[in-house]
Ligand code: HEC
């Protein structure tokens with residue numbers, strides 16, 4: 500009898516320990532997906548991966564990137580984009596879209612990865628992540644467009660470097676958007692839009708670097724930071740957005756606001772978009788001149804897709820760090836620092852790891868310059884949701900990647916908030932950040 504009691508007490512305690520250690524995982528893997536409409540999520544996944552919203556008119560009609568990819572040997576211009584070149588600028592190939600014979604041929608080294616014609620074959624198979632080619636009945640590529648997945652998906656490299664299964668929501672920190680755009684033979688269009696000369700456009704595009712993009716450029720024309728270096732922000736994660744109020748580094752709006760913004764104004768899809776804040780000619784001279792705050796298109800190829808896109812993004816849970824990628828004991832100690840003397844949890848609140856409610860802070864509160872904040876209608880910085888940091892450890896931290904390592908981030912907070920953390924606490928904090 501006594502022994503039985505002890506056993507049941509023991510199992511109660513064990514269940515208690517088990518369930519507390521599982522709480523965060525459960526939130527990650529179950530609750531969210533249960534409340535979403537599976538049909539809407541599936542539709543949104545298709546949109547996220549494959550929908551160009553009619554943006555071919557921009558990427559091909561105006562920038563002629565279809566012809567840059569083809570190269571002169573296939574009816575385009577220049578040397579064309581071979582798979583080797585495409586991979587070198589960070590484009591990814593979806594191995595699951597490759598038919599078995601093609602996959603075998605690649606593995607056997609029988610496919611010419613230096614020929615633009617091979618890229619056209621991959622596009623025909625819809626295997627280049629985020630880049631969609633359209634083909635006529637005789638098999639000629641007539642245009643290309645881009646999808647959300649171009650920047651917000653990568654692959655797991657399970658087939659080869661840059662070739663593997665899709666990882667949606669993971670930012671592609673290898674992707675050199677600027678270099679890809681600079682393949683255009685119509686830089687004049689961008690130069691006119693921004694009121695600069697063509698060489699300036701090229702210098703700026705080539706200066707963004709891998710994993711970065713300047714989304715504000717086409718609103719305010721600001722290509723450079725006050726110190727003269729080229730301004731660009733890291734492509735953020737599109738996972739782990741559950742419970743997060745404002746989106747983007749500077750909190751332009753919520754996630755679905757930004758989805759409409761980016762589909763219309765950055766990808767140049769054809770939809771409807773309104774935001775009277777963009778009519779402010781002082782803050783947004785390029786946007787107000789081009790009426791970007793009042794976009795209408797008929798038919799509207801974007802708005803009907805917003806509910807699905809939102810559902811799909813909400814289904815993208817932050818990936819769980821592989822075990823062994825951090826020191827679990829140190830991480831447990833780091834959690835205590837994060838929630839205690841480190842004061843991190845005053846803004847990064849578990850499980851969302853941003854502020855609950857109005858999640859913006861001033862530059863001075865953060866101890867950084869206000870250049871990027873001042874480009875947003877909010878004038879502030881949004882507390883980054885920290886889950887899945889391990890999956891975006893390339894390119895640095897903070898909006899522009901100014902901190903190379905997590906150690907640099909921790910040192911910044913230690914100095915700015917005068918936390919006086921010792922090296923053990925700092926190390927533990929870093930291990931915790933790697934674990935969430
Ligand atoms: C050319 C690359 C590119 C494409 C294509 C793109 N994005 Fe983004 N996205 C970015 C960058 C860069 C930011 C950060 C903007 C900023 O804050 O300056 C961003 C921000 C976001 C955010 C905010 C994330 C956060 O941390 O709050 C979401 C959500 C998002 N994008 C969704 C989408 C969706 C949906 C699409 C397709 C409709 C899309 N993006 C297409 C580059 C891209």
Ligand code: HEC
Pocket residue numbers: 748837841842843844845846847860864865867880881882883885888891895896897898899905908909912913928932
């Ligand atoms: C006053 C609110 C606030 C506090 C306190 C705070 N953070 Fe942050 N955190 C932010 C904001 C805002 C950003 C976005 C800064 C940017 O992108 O420029 C951020 C960004 C980060 C990032 C970079 C994420 C990424 O993907 O780029 C990390 C890591 C981070 N914080 C960790 C911490 C840690 C660790 C602490 C405690 C030592 C802490 N934060 C305390 C508001 C805060």
